[in-house]
Amino acid sequence: MKTIISLICSILLISCSTSKMEKNVVNELLKNQLIKLPYIKVVMKESLQTLVSLEYYEKAYQDKNIRLGDMIRIRPESNPPFTWPIDSLEITKLKEKHKKDTISQLWRKNNFQGLKLKLANARAIKNFKSHLSKRYFGDEGIAISKPIITSDKEFVLIFFKTFTLGKYSNHPMQKAILMQNKEGSWRIKEIYDDPNIIY
Amino acid sequence: MLQINQFISSLYISNNEIKGVVDGTEWLLAYTNYWIGTNGGLTQSNQIALTYAFSNIPLLFNQYNGTSYEPDAINNFKFSSFQFLLFHGEFLSKLDPLTQKSILDEITSLEKIELINNAVNFMNENPSATFENTKNKLIAEAIEDEIDDSKLDPCTKGVLDKLKKLNQNDIASIFEKFGIPENGTYKIQMVMGTPNNSAAIADTKWLSKNNYLITIRETYIKGTDNNQKPPTDIAVAAIIIHELIHAHFFALFDDFHNNGNNCAYDNYDCLYEKYVTKTYIGTIDAQHAQMFDNYVPKIAAILQEFKPGLSLQFYEDIAMSTMYGLQYFNDKYPKNSPDRNRIENNRNAEDSNAPRGAATPKGSPCN
Known part of the structure; x- marks a missing residue:
């Protein structure tokens, strides 16, 4: 799990980094994390819907006071007490900013420079008989969203899904990640997922 | 008749609590007379049963308090409790006091009366x-x-039915072996359909309190997607067992948080840390960590009885293959290691009903 998250961080920061600072962070993560990721081999070319990560966070935020045992739609994975660095005003602002961001961006090879990852389109991934599926049979792949950066540039939200090449997955993941910029270094602050579904 | 009236009267006046219950329950004396009349009269056995029943009605008649019963249901509960006491009174009176207490403490709802009966x-x-x-x-x-x-x-229904009918290791033993939920009124629905995640083979959902849904991917079962062949019954059985254990874990969650069973997580360390002490830290979620800790040999034993005559290694491999993709699995079976290759091949052969590496399918296709 941690290694997958680390990969996501790497990819996220490569893909979304337009600033010099972010590129530096990406390079740092690449050097430190890539070597730990022997199972993720493929990245889906098409990005996932940008707003999903924010929707996950928003549901968790709205359900933060619901008693454990009642229906909680999305919940932080860590142990309480939880912190909520993005408030409802900022959520509204970010939603407005990204509401038209529905076009599936295509990742490019130079987004993942230095990573030994195969970029593949969704159609080839979903076809278990494709050359890609046969070549990478049983390996794991990942699909990620474009990141959402908070107004103060201190936090980033991203959504990801994992899948298995060539067959259905026993344990796919789909989670939102909140990252925090700490003195120029991006750290995972929290992970959010649906506690009511398990694979 | 005089003897019966004297006997009942002696029970009535023996205790103020009994007197209070009898006075407040208009059908009780009439039914007692009817019961004696239709069960051979005031025999020695019936006297023991009646004494036992009257002695315990003050306790039982108030044990419906955890329910949300309307007056009619409360009356039904009291009537059924009294019948239970009369019918089993003689037998119960011969048990040791602790067992008697354990049994009577369980009489808390109409459903429980049926079960305990x-x-x-x-x-x-x-x-x-x-x-x-x-x-x-x-x-x-x-x-x-x-x-x-x-x-x-x-196909899937057939596999489930066969699992239910196993002698030693059927589905029920999953629940029995690792603890029993406090409240037996769960709803578990199993459907063929589309799991929440587009890449998933199956999932289990907590829909509401005590209500769970297991979905197994239709295209996997039918083998229609991507021209795959349908899986064998062994692969389907492994998936069903895995998802039922998740449903069981959700039931434990409800027992602890919604059904008032503070002991629901006894012997389930990972779940206890996740939901009670809230200190769980792991590389995978608590449910799968718990499954790794307790259930892999159990899944293998069920599969062995489901399809006997194969090697122990094969059953263990298929059981372990239900953990494929989890970090624990990756850590235990590194990529390209012989064990991992064997597990992958054995499972993939069953998933596709076709040879994979050195493995050939051992199960039977049902489509």
Whole structure:
């Protein structure tokens, strides 16, 4: 799990980094994390819907006071007490900013420079008989969203899904990640997922 | 008749609590007379049963308080409790006091009366059976019977039916072996359809309190997607067992948080840390960590009885393959290691009903 998250961080920061600072962070993560990721081999070319990560966070935020045992739609994975660095005003602002961001961006090879990852389109991934599926049979792949950066540039939200090449997955993941910029270094602050579904 | 009236009168005045219950329950004396009349009169056995019943009605008549019963249901509860006491009074009176208390403490709802009635009947016919074991067995069977398979395809339904009928290691034993949920009124529905995640083979959802849905991917079962062949019954059985364990974990969650069972997580360290002490830290989620800790040999044993005659290694491989993709699995079986290759090949052969590496499918296709 941690290694997958680390990969996501790497990819996220490569893909979304337009600033010099972010590129530096990406390079740092690449050097430190890539070597730990022997199972993720493929990245889906098409990005996932940008707003999903924010929707996950928003549901968790709205359900933060619901008693454990009642229906909680999305919940932080860590142990309480939880912190909520993005408030409802900022959520509204970010939603407005990204509401038209529905076009599936295509990742490019130079987004993942230095990573030994195969970029593949969704159609080839979903076809278990494709050359890609046969070549990478049983390996794991990942699909990620474009990141959402908070107004103060201190936090980033991203959504990801994992899948298995060539067959259905026993344990796919789909989670939102909140990252925090700490003195120029991006750290995972929290992970959010649906506690009511398990694979 | 005089003797009967004297006997009942002596019970009535023996205790103020009994007197209060009798005075407040208009049908009680009439039914007592009817019961004596239709059960051979005031025999020695019936006197023991009546004494036992009257002595315990003050306790039982108030044990519905955890329910949300309307007056009619409360009356039904009291009537059924009294019948239970009359019917089993003589037998119960011969048990040790602790067992008697354990049995009577369980009489808390109409559903529980039916269950405990069956348990006591079983104990009556099987003198060596203990109450706890009997109760657990019956609850597990009741949960198993509650699995709604009406929306399953014939293939998956057939596999589930076969799993239910196993002698030693059937589905019920999953519930029995690792603890019994406090409240036996769960709804578990199993359907063939589309899991929440587009890449998933199956999933289990907590829909609401005590209500769970297991979805197994239709295109996987039918083998229609990407021109795959349908899986064998062994692969389908492994998936069903895995998802039912998740449903069981959700039931434990409800027992602890919604059904008032503070002991629901006894022997489930990972779940206890996740939901009670809230200190769980792991590389995978708590449910799968718990499954790794407790259930892999159990899944293998069920598969062995489901399809006997194969190597122990094969059953263990298929059981372990249900953990494929989790960090624990990756850590234990590194990529390209011989063990991992064997597990992958064995499972993939069953998933696709076709040879994979050195493995050939051992199960039977049902489509």
